[in-house]
Amino acid sequence: MGVTARCPSRRRLLASDGAGLSVIVWPGSRRTGFLLVHGLSSNARLWDGVSEHLAERGYPVAAVDQRSHGRSDRVEGPFDFATLADDLAAVIDGVFAPETAVVAAGQSLGGNVVVELASQHPRKVAGAAFIDGGFITLSDLFPDWETALAKLSPPSFEGLTPAFLERRLRERHPDWPESGIRGQMANFATAPDGTVRPHLTREHHLVLLRQMWEHHPADDAPLVECPALIVAADDPSPAGAAKRGMVDRFARRLPRGRLILVEADHDLHAQYPGRTAGWLEELAGEASR
Numbered sequence: 001m002g003v004t005a006r007c008p009s010r011r012r013l014l015a016s017d018g019a020g021l022s023v024i025v026w027p028g029s030r031r032t033g034f035l036l037v038h039g040l041s042s043n044a045r046l047w048d049g050v051s052e053h054l055a056e057r058g059y060p061v062a063a064v065d066q067r068s069h070g071r072s073d074r075v076e077g078p079f080d081f082a083t084l085a086d087d088l089a090a091v092i093d094g095v096f097a098p099e100t101a102v103v104a105a106g107q108s109l110g111g112n113v114v115v116e117l118a119s120q121h122p123r124k125v126a127g128a129a130f131i132d133g134g135f136i137t138l139s140d141l142f143p144d145w146e147t148a149l150a151k152l153s154p155p156s157f158e159g160l161t162p163a164f165l166e167r168r169l170r171e172r173h174p175d176w177p178e179s180g181i182r183g184q185m186a187n188f189a190t191a192p193d194g195t196v197r198p199h200l201t202r203e204h205h206l207v208l209l210r211q212m213w214e215h216h217p218a219d220d221a222p223l224v225e226c227p228a229l230i231v232a233a234d235d236p237s238p239a240g241a242a243k244r245g246m247v248d249r250f251a252r253r254l255p256r257g258r259l260i261l262v263e264a265d266h267d268l269h270a271q272y273p274g275r276t277a278g279w280l281e282e283l284a285g286e287a288s289r
Helices: 044-056 081-095 109-120 145-152 162-172 178-185 202-214 217-223 238-253 273-288
Strands: 009-014 020-026 032-037 061-064 101-107 127-131 188-190 196-198 228-233 257-262
Touching: 009 081, 020 044, 020 081, 032 044, 032 081, 032 109, 032 273, 044 061, 044 178, 044 273, 061 081, 081 101, 081 109, 101 109, 101 273, 109 127, 109 202, 109 217, 127 273, 145 202, 162 178, 162 188, 217 238, 228 238, 228 273, 238 257
Parallel strands: 032 061, 032 101, 101 127, 127 228, 228 257
Antiparallel strands: 009 020, 020 061, 188 196
């Protein structure tokens, strides 16, 4: 039987290099907890729906704004994956009790960071979940960095108002719950002129994109020794064949990995928070055995 979730709070923690990290913390009494990690140019609020479901079940939850994202400090670097994983290790130490078995879940870029966390800090992670991420190897999808840059550069939001942006989000994602829409809106601040600005600057977006281009998570997959779960948004079209190849290769290299394919958007945790929470709770059960 579930329990009523208490209200979350915002906490500020310091990374090893002094960068301030903003973390949404949901209290819980269970001995398993969840660290939730967002993707590129996203923020912790995209995990609100999942966090609420898990907290209602009594789990402690921490959803982090990665450096230069959301309410965390805007820093000039570093943005390499080792540093990003060290940030997550600092959050685990700062939020969870030492005896808590922590399941780390990352979406998109966040999944790739969780690969680094689980491989480089294995004692801190009891389970690892990769939500349409972790397997991402951009150099497999594009023949060179210039092509990747041209295809994946962030769009311009210049001149857009919050009301216009919210309306467009609702049109594009009519099946999303309110938590997902609110989470997407939290990717932006409102400037003095009333228009939106992404929290992550374009400059930092491109630096992180280059880091993803250089990252080969399948190389580290054999080092992820804890129970692991991949939940990938399935693309049955011919264009999705390259992605499926990445997913399959990554899954095969995980010592204790399991794969779920689902028809969903890339931000499937925001689209289906209840289902995602259920998958994570199943993983927590595997990690506790």
